Amino acid sequence: MNASYRGGPTVERILPNEEAHELLGLVTEIADGELAPRVADFETRGVFPRDLVRTLGRAGLLGLPYPEEYGGAAQPYEVYLQVLEILASRWLAVAEAVSVHTLSCYPVAAHGGDQVRKLLPDMIGGELLGAYCLSEPQGGSDAAALTTRATRDGEEYVVSGTKAWITHAGVADFYNIFCRTGEPGPRGISCLLADAGTPGIVPQQPERTMGLRSSPIAQIAFDDARVPVDRLVGAEGFGFRIAMSALDSGRLGIAACAVGLAQAALDYAVDYARQREQFGRPVIEFQGIGFLLADLATQVAAARALMLAAARLRDAGRPYSTEAAKAKLFATDTAMRVATEAVQVLGGAGYVADHPVERYFREAKVLQIVEGTNQIQRLVIARSLTR
Structure with missing residues (x-):
């Protein structure tokens, strides 16, 4: 177990069709083969992996929710968000890059005239970031x-x-x-x-x-x-109005990133607790650890369900702004909680960069801030309750 951890057990997913299953299988292969082995090195050096992001574009992963006529894959948001989740579980910065790029294409795709829409195929294709x-x-x-x-x-x-x-x-x-x-x-x-x-x-x-x-x-x-x-x-x-509409979708992207990060932190903590022995048995068998991990697993599953419920509203053409705020709020708070507790489960080992939970802990915080702070999400939700 080390900083290039490739993730734990496969999450059970209910997907709309066989094409979506194949897509997530491809994404998992790319995430395990191309992202996980490189994340520690690039994060240590502070270098942006432009070539890797371009590879994702050529694999069709930078235009998933956009129409096929512009080079997109016409995938429902329910599927796109699970792609982000898988990427984030291996390398959050890459998942965030995909989310930000997808957000950046939205104004042209949704509101652009003929002149700027001519640029959309290159934007979606990944050659342009x-x-x-x-x-x-x-x-x-x-x-x-x-x-x-x-x-x-x-x-x-x-x-x-x-x-x-x-x-x-x-x-x-x-x-x-x-x-x-x-x-x-x-x-x-x-x-x-x-x-x-x-x-x-x-x-x-x-x-x-x-x-x-x-x-x-x-x-x-x-x-x-x-x-x-x-x-x-x-x-x-x-x-x-363009900005606020785009941010509704962007908040779901950040929620997906948070779920992926939380799942990675949980998986690593569980694997460590199974292997680490104290007093003659694995520490996961002690209630203090086992019950903690059970609570975290429940919270990650709840965050995923909230995110996908909001995505399905979006896919159905129904209002989803408040649900996106709820998903972003809960998923990012959950990521921060799970990353914090993962460090605690590892003890002193969790405080050193040899284990990725140290990185997860540092990364989780920003998710509570970007695409509208969680205080703003609470404001959005509270206002919806007065209507």
Whole structure:
């Protein structure tokens, strides 16, 4: 047992068709063969595995929920999320990269006109990697108060401002830029699709993060960057609605990542407790450990069920925003709890990097923060109860 752990027992899954079974089998093979052996090295060096992500794209895993006419696989979200879960159980940063890229394709797929939709096949195919520029240094949770501005100048928008906490900053090929084109508040926000090589788009130094060290996260400065008018996604003033709609799906992606991480931490702790002997027997036979692991296993299963229930609502075309918030809240809190207890089960061994639970512990925390903090998820859920 070591930092390149390949996962525990196979999770029993009920899938909609045989194609989905085959897809998850392929994903498991890739995760075991390509991701698990490399994660410790890349995380230690803090290097983004761009070639591996490109391999996932060529295998069709970066466009799973999108239509076949654009090169996607037209898979239901119920299946796509389980793909993310498997990837996250081997390498969270790679699963997050897939989730962020899928989120970055959403504005064009759902709201883009003919001009920007021409770019969708390359975006979905994985040759182009995307980033989603919404948060700002002074406006994380309060997205409606963003200050990055795009001013119309003939057939171009001139963009100025700074975005923060941008996953794939500096390695992405395109950016969704949420910027102010009009009045204060949500109605003055628009969405632009910009090539990463646009003059005036300047990624800053990557942040030194607690976890996900192989995933580049940084601020991006927009210094009078000029973006063609035909790169406007949707209408002017429609950007906030695009952003919020995309985040509903993005929260399910993060929930899936959390379930995968939690399952990996649980599996490792169970395997360790079976092998570790104290007082002449495996420690899993002591109630203090066995009952703890039983509770964690129940919580992981509950998180998965909540995530899939929200996904099935989305697939059925029904409202799912509140259920996505519940899934993201519960799954990420569960991941933090399971990772913490996994370290405790291993004792001193859990505190060293020779075992992956140390990494799981550091990584779990960010899942409670991204795609809307868990305090924001509670706010969304509480508001739904008043309606």
